[in-house]
Amino acid sequence: MSQADFWILSIPSNGGANSDLQDDLDYSLVSGSTKLVQSVGPFNVPLFKVESLDVLINQNEQLAKQDAQFSASLSKIAEVIKSLVSPASDELKEYFLVEGKTPLEYITSFQWNTSRFRITSSITDILHNLTSEVLTLENDIRTRQSNFQQASNAYQSVQKKKRGNLSQKSLASIVRNEDVLLGSDYMTNIFVAVPLNAEKNFLASYETLANLVIPRSAKKLAQDDEYALYTVIVFKKSAEEFASKLREQRYTVRDFTFESGLRESEQNEFDDADEKQKHLRSSLLRYAKVAFSEIFQHWVHLKCLSVYVESVLRYGLPPDFSSVVFQPAEKAEKKIKEILNQRYSYLEQNTSRPSKVSDDMNANLNESMAGLNLHEEYLPYVLFSIPTKSFNH
CATH class of the missing domain: 1.20.1460.10 (subunit c (vma5p) of the yeast v-atpase, domain 2)
Structure with missing residues (x-):
């Protein structure tokens, strides 16, 4: 007792x-x-x-x-x-x-x-x-x-998409319509999170990592305390090779396909799960x-x-x-x-x-x-x- x-x-x-x-x-x-x-x-x-x-x-x-x-x-x-x-x-x-x-x-x-x-x-x-x-x-x-x-x-799973650094979080709220090449049968965007201490080297070398990389196509979309997020335009037939070379350089390739309305859809999913x-x-x-x-x-x-x-x-x-x-x-x-x-x-x-x-x-x-x-x-x-x-x- x-x-x-x-x-x-x-x-x-x-x-x-x-x-x-x-x-x-x-x-x-x-x-x-x-x-x-x-x-x-x-x-x-x-x-x-x-x-x-x-x-x-x-x-x-x-x-x-x-x-x-x-x-x-x-x-x-x-x-x-x-x-x-x-x-x-x-x-x-x-x-x-x-x-x-x-x-x-x-x-x-x-x-x-x-x-x-x-x-x-x-x-x-x-x-x-x-x-x-x-x-x-x-x-x-x-x-x-x-x-x-x-x-x-379920809420925590959805919330993870909004948390983390640029190598982890969802890109739906970051990538905008004007950041991507739409309607092309031959070219596509590759999204990559580059450590800040490797950003200079990335910009100097990305064009030569694979064939058919569009020169000067790298565009910085966002930056946090650890990473900078870039998109690079490449021909579709060299996209897999380019992504592989990026990984070899310890860059994080983000598997992301832009869709119209994705930002709103993800926000609705988050709001519904939260509610x-x-x-x-x-x-x-x-x-x-x-x-x-x-x-x-x-x-x-x-x-x-x-x-x-x-x-x-x-x-x-x-x-x-x-x-x-x-x-x-x-x-x-x-x-x-x-x-x-x-x-x-x-x-x-x-x-x-x-x-x-x-x-x-x-x-x-x-x-x-x-x-x-x-x-x-x-x-x-x-x-x-x-x-x-x-x-x-």
Whole structure:
């Protein structure tokens, strides 16, 4: 658990309320010269349908599996957002809101959404609904990201034509109608990028590099920091030889054929590619913002289910436990666990209570708990974390 985690703690309430546990932890963790947590708030868990022990154990396993999946989905969406919005931008935090609240505000004020996830449904059905909705959102994000990436690659490809030096960039915006010989059956233009430090030598030698080069036909069309762009008129039957000789001299022959309207066509291609990638980027960001909010809500609802199921497995029936949420101070996790372990050590000998509903089921719970590894680290109480480090801005 990292310093940015929220912790959800559940212990038997013995008929008490969340506020009693909250007061207890306020005294243990908040008061004093060194605050181990800033505050402790209630984490309200409704009563869900409880089925057989086998079903509870299976639900617990499925909840743990989907917990990891939901967390991974949120991390992927966070990466998408961060790849499109500058970390220095004030707008970044707006993409990590949950129903208009920060993750911190949402978690500490969490209430089960009964209109979307009816508590009259079975836990299995609720989990199925949560999972299917998250999967749909994740697939939609993946599709939108793929579409944007394709558009972005296409835009970069078109943009390369406008970038680079004269040995690389498109000549459509440079060569004009008056720069080329049009309508000749016998002669053609060769375009060549000449390094500036070789320009003098080129002008002195180009006429003799091949037969049938038109004397004094070299015309300088453009210059940048590295190259000068020339066109030379040659007879078509010697064009290949002339181009070969130019390459031998380390000049860059540009494969370019002038066409009327090419400049406008290339500009339109660039504008269309730019508009498309901007539109898809904007669409992806809007959807990622919605998806983050939705999946985060689903994730916290799943945590709520996990708290309920494991609390029933730990403490028995009927469900009677209190749960709170808090955020450990930096480097205080170890100390907090020491206090909690000492404060609730009695739970190790009292993992289940007498049941007014089903003595048989509680007996089965007691039998099964000894061999059931509910946590990678065994604790006498129920403790879940909500890692939010990647979403804090």
